[in-house]
Amino acid sequence: LAKTTQPISMDSYEGQEVNITCSHNNIATNDYITWYQQFPSQGPRFIIQGYKTKVTNEVASLFIPADRKSSTLSLPRVSLSDTAVYYCLVGGGYQKVTFGTGTKLQVIP
Amino acid sequence: NAGVTQTPKFRVLKTGQSMTLLCAQDMNHEYMYWYRQDPGMGLRLIHYSVGEGTTAKGEVPDGYNVSRLKKQNFLLGLESAAPSQTSVYFCASSYPSGRVNTGELFFGEGSRLTVL
Numbered sequence: 001l002a003k004t005t006q007p008i009s010m011d012s013y014e015g016q017e018v019n020i021t022c023s024h025n026n027i028a029t030n031d032y033i034t035w036y037q038q039f040p041s042q043g044p045r046f047i048i049q050g051y052k053t054k055v056t057n058e059v060a061s062l063f064i065p066a067d068r069k070s071s072t073l074s075l076p077r078v079s080l081s082d083t084a085v086y087y088c089l090v091g092g093g094y095q096k097v098t099f100g101t102g103t104k105l106q107v108i109p
Numbered sequence: 110n111a112g113v114t115q116t117p118k119f120r121v122l123k124t125g126q127s128m129t130l131l132c133a134q135d136m137n138h139e140y141m142y143w144y145r146q147d148p149g150m151g152l153r154l155i156h157y158s159v160g161e162g163t164t165a166k167g168e169v170p171d172g173y174n175v176s177r178l179k180k181q182n183f184l185l186g187l188e189s190a191a192p193s194q195t196s197v198y199f200c201a202s203s204y205p206s207g208r209v210n211t212g213e214l215f216f217g218e219g220s221r222l223t224v225l
Contacts, residue, residue, distance in 0.1 A: 034212060043113075043199045043216025044152070087151065094203060094212035095159050097142060098168060099152040 004088045009104040014016060020103050022088030025069050028091040033071045037043045038102070047084045047086075049071070075105075083107045111135055115200050122190045130220050132200030140205040141183035142167075142214070143175060147178040147198040152199060158183055183197045190224045197221050205212035 012018045024033070032051050036044035048055055050071070051063040059064040061074040077084055087102040113134045122153045128151060132141065140159050144152040144167075148166040153176055154167030158177040184204075187194060204210040 011205075032212060036214070041219065043201065043219055044214070045216065046213045049211065049213070085151075091212070094210055095140065096154065096157060096167065097166070097201075097203075097212070097214060098154050099144070101151040 004090055005102060006086075006088050006103045008101065011106045011108055012078055013078050013108050014079055015077050018078050018082070018105060018107075020073045020075075020086055020088075020105070021070055022073070022090075023070045024088070024090040027068050027090050028092065031068075031090050032092060033068075034089045034091075035060070035062065035073045036086065036087045036089065036099075039107065040084075044087060044099070078107050079104075080107050080109060086099065112113045113200055113202055113215050113217040117220060118218065119221050120223070122187075122222065123192060125223060126190050127186070127188050128190065128222075129187075130198055130222075132183045132201075132202075132217060133183070134181055134183075134200075134202040134215070134217065136182070136202060137206045138202035138215070139180075139206055140202060141177065142181065142201040142203075143173070143185045144201065145169065145194075146198045146199060146219075147196050150153075155185065155202075157200075187222075190222075192224045195222060195224045 034049040035047045038044040048062045055062045063073040065074040142157040143155040154173040160179040176184045198220045201214040
């Protein structure tokens, strides 16, 4: 899997849009970009996945530039319940799936 | 569907004891994984399996053994527990048989293991 780099932590006020960027300079042609969310004492859960351009679902948007060397997870109007760790994963084949350290998002009232 | 179920959810062991963690999934997934997560850290892959009867080493396999005798079950064994193995263990599965593999992982609720 391609190595990823994310900020260790971020703070945001409630109601703001939060953008978390992940760098993956070694991304391969057939790699997808996947983001997971993990609440304390729970296993991670899938948020969104994309290959290029923009993907949007009911939870988040994922922006991927043309060179695909980075991606940005966008969370609109965050609430306290969005406080969690967010992981960016890059790969294809999905056999040996490894996680980085993730980004700890703290939403402030 | 129950999804991914881990047993036990909590366990306290003494150094040198052995135990087995059981992971069961009812989604007919081909791939299964065991991760450990230490306080304030990300998940580290211990072992994984890409099909019944197959296993492979992850990032931190030492001190652990695994078996996948049945497609729906993935067992993680500690033959001689050490305090360094105190952690929360997560099982995950992916790739529904006969469907496109999107790579989406489904996790269990975790098993908290303390080795004294």
